[in-house]
Amino acid sequence: xxxxxxxxxxxxxxxxxxxxxxxxxxxxxxxxxxxxxxxxxxxxxxxxxxxxxxxxxxxxxxxxxxxxxxxxxxxxxxxxxxxxxxxxxxxxxxxxxxxxxxxxxxxxxxxxxxxxxxxxxxxxxxxxxxxxxxxxxxxxxxxxxxxxxxxxxxxxxxxxxxxxxxxxxxxxxxxxxxxxxxxxxxxxxxxxxxxxxxxxxxxxxxxxxxxxxxxxxxxxxxxxxxxxxxxxxxxxxxxxxxxxxxxxxxxxxxxxxxxxxxxxxxxxxxxxxxxxxxxxxxxxxxxxxxxxxxxxxxxxxxxxxxxxxxxxxxxxxxx
Numbered sequence: 001x002x003x004x005x006x007x008x009x010x011x012x013x014x015x016x017x018x019x020x021x022x023x024x025x026x027x028x029x030x031x032x033x034x035x036x037x038x039x040x041x042x043x044x045x046x047x048x049x050x051x052x053x054x055x056x057x058x059x060x061x062x063x064x065x066x067x068x069x070x071x072x073x074x075x076x077x078x079x080x081x082x083x084x085x086x087x088x089x090x091x092x093x094x095x096x097x098x099x100x101x102x103x104x105x106x107x108x109x110x111x112x113x114x115x116x117x118x119x120x121x122x123x124x125x126x127x128x129x130x131x132x133x134x135x136x137x138x139x140x141x142x143x144x145x146x147x148x149x150x151x152x153x154x155x156x157x158x159x160x161x162x163x164x165x166x167x168x169x170x171x172x173x174x175x176x177x178x179x180x181x182x183x184x185x186x187x188x189x190x191x192x193x194x195x196x197x198x199x200x201x202x203x204x205x206x207x208x209x210x211x212x213x214x215x216x217x218x219x220x221x222x223x224x225x226x227x228x229x230x231x232x233x234x235x236x237x238x239x240x241x242x243x244x245x246x247x248x249x250x251x252x253x254x255x256x257x258x259x260x261x262x263x264x265x266x267x268x269x270x271x272x273x274x275x276x277x278x279x280x281x282x283x284x285x286x287x288x289x290x291x292x293x294x295x296x297x298x299x300x301x302x303x304x305x306x307x308x309x310x311x312x313x314x315x316x317x318x319x
Contacts, residue, residue, distance in 0.1 A: 040064075042123040044137040052145045053111055056086060061137065062103040063123050067095050070126035073104045081119055082112035115144050211252065215313050218248040219306070226302045233295055239286045242279070245305045252312060269308075278304040 047058035065071055076085050091103040110117060118141045125133040195202075225241040228234075243258070246265075250257045260268060262279040269275050278301035285298055 042135050042137040044119065044121055044140045046119075046140050046142045048142070050143050050145045051110060051117075052147055053113070054109055056107060056109050057083075057142065059083075059106045059108055059119055059121070059140065060103060061106065061121050061123070062101060063135070064099050064101050065125070067098070067100040069100075071102055072124040072126065073102065074106075074121045074123075078121055080106075080108060080121075082114060082117045083108040083110045083119060110144075113144065116141055117144060118142075211313065211316065214248065214251060215310075218244070218309065222302070222306055222309075226299070226306075229298065229302070235285050235289065238282050238298060241302065242282050242286070242305070245309060248309060249312065252309075252316060272308065274304040274308050277301070278308075 042061060042063040044059060044061045047060065051057045061073060063071055063073075073090075076088070078085075086107040086109055088107060089105045091105065094101045106121070108119075118139050120136055120139045123135045123137070125135055127133060221244055222241065225237060225244065229237050229241065246258045246260075257265065257268065262276075262283055265279060266272070266276045281297045281301040
């Protein structure tokens with residue numbers, strides 16, 4: 001106010017009103033108080049003005065306060081709105097000219113498609129044990145940068161018209177490998193389980209069947225050789241019949257008996273009387289050429305060898 005204006009007001013206003021008005025005018029015009037009111041709250045800002053979807057961005061929150069004040073900054077559980085919390089970094093407190101500056105940098109990212117996204121994190125100012133003041137900084141905003149091309153411009157009413165003149169092409173049937181492999185694995189598992197449960201019984205049955213089949217074949221061949229010997233009285237036929245008997249017992253007992261001598265065979269069968277007498281009779285015919293005198297004894301030897309083979313077959317079949 002100028003001196004002329006003061007004189008004009010003093011003419012029409014009481015002195016008490018004029019003093020009060022001048023005092024309030026001086027307070028409002030004081031530059032120190034204006035700066036305190038403007039810088040008393042926290043400040044939040046983004047590190048850049050544009051961000052893409054999923055791209056990291058930093059949000060810095062700072063607060064200039066009295067060094068004796070207790071200040072609490074937001075942690076990872078704060079409400080970050082459309083942003084996703086990634087991490088944070090605390091900066092050391094700086095005190096200058098009786099004022100302390102605390103700062104924290106929050107590492108964020110967003111997956112929202114909103115064109116403009118805002119964030120406002122509060123700062124808590126503690127007064128004693130029960131009083132808390134919540135200070136909000138000005139709203140910080142960031143624009144979303146779209147990187148995907150638009151399908152159509154804003155002037156068009158909708159997406160482009162799809163073509164309808166396409167022709168279907170026949171596809172060759174493909175072999176369903178996963179289906180058949182799964183079926184094969186199931187069959188193998190089923191077969192493995194059945195073999196585990198019944199494999200031993202099946203092997204025993206097959207072994208009995210195979211022994212019975214070999215026994216019938218042996219009896220048929222042995223009877224045929226004995227009948228031929230009755231007609232021909234041939235020493236080579238006697239030798240072939242004894243070899244047939246040895247081969248059958250070798251397969252029946254799963255041992256090599258074909259290369260054993262008469263003495264070794266007798267000892268192998270625990271000096272069995274029928275084996276000893278039968279093999280001695282056949283040896284005299286094969287090696288001693290005494291066929292004319294021992295023809296009937298050879299017939300008896302064949303019968304003893306056959307009876308012994310049947311007894312061995314029955315003994316193994318019952319075990």
